Amino acid sequence: MLDFKENFIDKFTRYTAINTKSDHESNTVPTTKTQLELANLLVKELSQIGAKDVNIDEFGYVTALIPANIEKKVPVIGFLAHMDTSPDASGENVKTQIHKNYGGDDIVISKDLNIILSPKDSPELLNYKGDDIITASGDTLLGGDDKAGIAVIMCVTEHLIKNPDIKHGDIKIAFTIDEEVGKGVDNFDVKKFGADYGYTLDGGLMGEIDNESFNADSCLIEIEGKSYHPGAAKGLLVNALRVASDIISNWDENKLPETTEDRQGFICFMDGKGTIEKAEIKGIIRDHDIKKLEEHKTDLKNVVADVQKKYPKAKIKLTISEQYRNMRDVLDKPENKAVMDNLYKALEKNNIEPKLQAIRGGTDGSRLSFMGLPTPNIFCGPSNLHGKYEWLSVNTSNSACNVMLDLIKVWAE
Numbered sequence: 001m002l003d004f005k006e007n008f009i010d011k012f013t014r015y016t017a018i019n020t021k022s023d024h025e026s027n028t029v030p031t032t033k034t035q036l037e038l039a040n041l042l043v044k045e046l047s048q049i050g051a052k053d054v055n056i057d058e059f060g061y062v063t064a065l066i067p068a069n070i071e072k073k074v075p076v077i078g079f080l081a082h083m084d085t086s087p088d089a090s091g092e093n094v095k096t097q098i099h100k101n102y103g104g105d106d107i108v109i110s111k112d113l114n115i116i117l118s119p120k121d122s123p124e125l126l127n128y129k130g131d132d133i134i135t136a137s138g139d140t141l142l143g144g145d146d147k148a149g150i151a152v153i154m155c156v157t158e159h160l161i162k163n164p165d166i167k168h169g170d171i172k173i174a175f176t177i178d179e180e181v182g183k184g185v186d187n188f189d190v191k192k193f194g195a196d197y198g199y200t201l202d203g204g205l206m207g208e209i210d211n212e213s214f215n216a217d218s219c220l221i222e223i224e225g226k227s228y229h230p231g232a233a234k235g236l237l238v239n240a241l242r243v244a245s246d247i248i249s250n251w252d253e254n255k256l257p258e259t260t261e262d263r264q265g266f267i268c269f270m271d272g273k274g275t276i277e278k279a280e281i282k283g284i285i286r287d288h289d290i291k292k293l294e295e296h297k298t299d300l301k302n303v304v305a306d307v308q309k310k311y312p313k314a315k316i317k318l319t320i321s322e323q324y325r326n327m328r329d330v331l332d333k334p335e336n337k338a339v340m341d342n343l344y345k346a347l348e349k350n351n352i353e354p355k356l357q358a359i360r361g362g363t364d365g366s367r368l369s370f371m372g373l374p375t376p377n378i379f380c381g382p383s384n385l386h387g388k389y390e391w392l393s394v395n396t397s398n399s400a401c402n403v404m405l406d407l408i409k410v411w412a413e
Helices: 005-016 034-049 123-128 144-162 240-250 290-310 334-349 364-370 394-412
Strands: 052-056 062-066 077-082 097-099 107-110 115-117 133-135 171-176 197-201 208-212 215-224 266-274 278-287 315-324 355-358 391-393
Touching: 005 034, 005 144, 005 394, 034 052, 034 062, 034 144, 034 171, 062 144, 077 144, 077 364, 077 394, 107 133, 144 171, 144 197, 144 391, 144 394, 197 334, 197 364, 197 394, 208 334, 215 240, 215 290, 240 266, 240 278, 240 290, 266 290, 278 290, 290 315, 315 364, 334 394, 391 394
Parallel strands: 077 171, 077 197, 208 355
Antiparallel strands: 052 062, 062 171, 097 133, 107 115, 133 391, 215 278, 215 315, 266 278
8 A cells, every 4th residue: 555644644734724614605606715725726736746637617616637548448537526614613724733643542632622532422533543643723623524535636646647657547637616515516517527437535434435325405494474563463463483483393303313313314404594574494305215305395395384274374485496316326327337346446455345325415426426427435534524523534544545546547457
């Protein structure tokens, strides 16, 4: 196994120092201008190491090509990672810390802030004794999701270009925007990208492979009430906030994120705001099984209908919109079998046991798969994502580099 660690840490540290937090409320593309700062840096570095057709488009997507060095015609393979970090925690002024040769004890991320990473809360840490663990400094997220993936791709890209004796077909690289707010590939041109198959480097710990995602829809519930002076409101006032509260409280508590796990679906009411006259609720609907997703939607419509009967003078509008679908439906097609088969071969070459996961979420690959680019997700090292307790296994990131490199070789065989 080749040692990419020093190069990886250098790149990862520089990329995480740039605040690329995306914004749910923004209507710009990308949702935050700071993502373009990282995009422009990656364009510069890709050009410096000798990648071809390096480009940043009008939306902020960065793409590049590592041209084939074999005459044999083989599929064009794409590798993708997203540049934005989660809006759930601060990404401003991220300072990385390397905790060398982890011994199994608590990791003090910040003594002053009392941020302690403990195997009692994160038992998977104990699988990484002897590893170097990277964290932030206690007041920000780390940004391994997905700057670890970016650093892995950049390390392997640089290695391929410096070592032309490694035979490969055309390799396409893409760094996307706004994945964390569900807009990652809204404007991504799959046809122009030109890959036959793809892989996102946006996974977690050693061997974790995501070949199945949620089916996902969003819901918006808009409520119109009627406002009257509270002193003379009997029989007249219709409080939109109370109607909204009843909708939320009438949803089955066994079908919420906090009461479900594994392959169980849910509805999560994410945001709510309003006044007596107007209120709205935003939510997400999730299930791995498309039939069960439809059941959740029907159940929600029934809840809304029941509340409407209770408040006949209110106006309630429910809008459900498709977000993405389970990528396994695409990956399991016979014509796409090689995507996973070749990944298994690359893992075997590195003595890594694949840990297939039906992720309780989605990746850019979920949508790309249905846009014509079958795209499973590969591990790249981070854990405890989107918060101050996020950490990264350097050995896992190094293994991801080697798996990506061997995957490229396998596709050229």
